[in-house]
Amino acid sequence: MSDYLFIQSQDPFTEARTQSHYQLAQTLQQAGHKVSMLLVQNGVIPARHGAQSPLFDELQQSGIAITADIFSLAQREITLQELKSHVSPGHIDTVIDAMLAGHKVIWN
Amino acid sequence: MKVLQVIDQAFRTNTEEQDDTILWLIGSMRGVGADLMLLLSGHSAYYAVLRQRQPPLSLAEWQQTQPADIPKDVTNLITKGVPIYVIKEDLEERGLGKLPLISGVKVVARNALANLYEQADQVWNW
Amino acid sequence: MSETKTLTFAFMDPPFENERTITFFRLLDAALDKGSNVRIFAYEGAVALAFAKQQPHGNAVHGRETVEEDHPLTRDWITALQHKARVKGLNFEWINCGLCVDERGVNEVIDGCGRGGPPDLWRYASDAFNTLTIGTR
Numbered sequence: 617m618s619d620y621l622f623i624q625s626q627d628p629f630t631e632a633r634t635q636s637h638y639q640l641a642q643t644l645q646q647a648g649h650k651v652s653m654l655l656v657q658n659g660v661i662p663a664r665h666g667a668q669s670p671l672f673d674e675l676q677q678s679g680i681a682i683t684a685d686i687f688s689l690a691q692r693e694i695t696l697q698e699l700k701s702h703v704s705p706g707h708i709d710t711v712i713d714a715m716l717a718g719h720k721v722i723w724n
Numbered sequence: 725m726k727v728l729q730v731i732d733q734a735f736r737t738n739t740e741e742q743d744d745t746i747l748w749l750i751g752s753m754r755g756v757g758a759d760l761m762l763l764l765s766g767h768s769a770y771y772a773v774l775r776q777r778q779p780p781l782s783l784a785e786w787q788q789t790q791p792a793d794i795p796k797d798v799t800n801l802i803t804k805g806v807p808i809y810v811i812k813e814d815l816e817e818r819g820l821g822k823l824p825l826i827s828g829v830k831v832v833a834r835n836a837l838a839n840l841y842e843q844a845d846q847v848w849n850w
Numbered sequence: 851m852s853e854t855k856t857l858t859f860a861f862m863d864p865p866f867e868n869e870r871t872i873t874f875f876r877l878l879d880a881a882l883d884k885g886s887n888v889r890i891f892a893y894e895g896a897v898a899l900a901f902a903k904q905q906p907h908g909n910a911v912h913g914r915e916t917v918e919e920d921h922p923l924t925r926d927w928i929t930a931l932q933h934k935a936r937v938k939g940l941n942f943e944w945i946n947c948g949l950c951v952d953e954r955g956v957n958e959v960i961d962g963c964g965r966g967g968p969p970d971l972w973r974y975a976s977d978a979f980n981t982l983t984i985g986t987r
Contacts (some may be wrong), residue, residue: 618842623982625870631874633732633766636814647838657869664770687876708873709880715857715980722847723984725976733987737894745894746985753970758976799926846975850985 619650620720622661623711624659626724637724638675645680652681652714654706659724660684663703664694671708676702726759728844734767738792739781744771746850747797754804760799761844763832765798771798771820772810773823795826809840854940858978860971862931862986864895865904865924874984875927882934887941887950889978891971892963895986897946899924900963901956908950932962945970 620679628634645651653675655663662672663684676682683706684699696705714721731746738744742815750760753762764771774795780788809832815821825831832840860877863870881888892899906921908914928944935942945966951957959965975981 644838708876710879712884752973756969758972848983
């Protein structure tokens with residue numbers, strides 16, 4: 617089984633392909649792989665409490681570890697308290713840690 | 725090391741580069757022996773079914789003489805030993821599901837992508 | 851002492867067009883922070899990131915002259931990362947895709963950035979511990 621980290625820069629409000637990204641992450645998770653996702657740039661927008669995205673909410677329920685880049689959150693003035701319940705604050709160096717651990721790191 | 729190359733968009737710079745720059749990159753790397761697979765997803769599903777060269781661009785007196793030849797480029801990759809897959813649902817949602825595929829391109833369903841991703845040591849999204 | 855790992859990054863975006871550029875540079879900085887050697891293959895528009903003739907400017911809308919505006923330039927970011935790598939005893943290598951350079955006319959690049967092609971990306975990736983590609987849109 618493999619470890620996957622998706623760096624999710626695209627968001628479901630403006631990029632239709634985001635649905636496929638979320639689906640692939642869940643497909644890999646369901647296949648037994650360890651999947652995590654770091655939201656960056658506009659990818660953090662559905663992670664704000666009150667943001668209306670059934671696609672993102674489904675992703676949250678899937679068991680995939682979702683973190684949101686603190687810098688991207690700060691740009692959009694999303695406080696840590698405003699994150700949806702299954703999203704944790706994250707750091708860009710999460711990507712480097714994953715790369716150095718030999719995980720499959722994939723940019724969306 | 726085997727790398728799955730994933731192209732998720734199409735027609736981005738095909739006119740001015742006279743090819744798809746990721747298909748080109750893959751062909752160049754294959755030329756030095758890279759062990760590669762290619763997944764066509766999203767709009768790049770079109771690359772699995774194109775039959776002709778791109779239309780040449782005309783601007784004022786300027787006339788393009790060498791428009792991109794995507795079917796040839798895809799076929800060349802297959803000939804050079806790069807397995808090429810296209811996502812079934814991405815063909816269907818674009819109305820391409822009943823069109824003939826370029827010979828050698830294989831269809832993979834979304835729910836089978838995990839197997840494909842596991843065949844590669846790395847996955848490079850473009 | 852464990853051997854220093856090398857990470858390879860491939861990038862495609864030109865400067866001043868997209869948020870991806872910022873995230874890319876933050877990743878390079880983070881890689882150095884984590885003690886990794888870094889190799890970059892700049893493809894298509896990204897070859898302009900190292901263009902030596904980038905110039906700052908003032909901004910009348912901001913009400914600031916050139917010095918005060920202190921406009922960021924990606925060539926300065928690359929220089930800063932090169933310096934950081936040297937201080938930390940790490941390698942930081944940058945290759946531009948040569949054909950991409952030619953068609954854009956950005957042949958004058960800052961010191962420490964070279965010219966190559968797709969075989970170099972494959973070489974970088976083959977020699978590295980891991981590789982991340984960031985495509986454009």
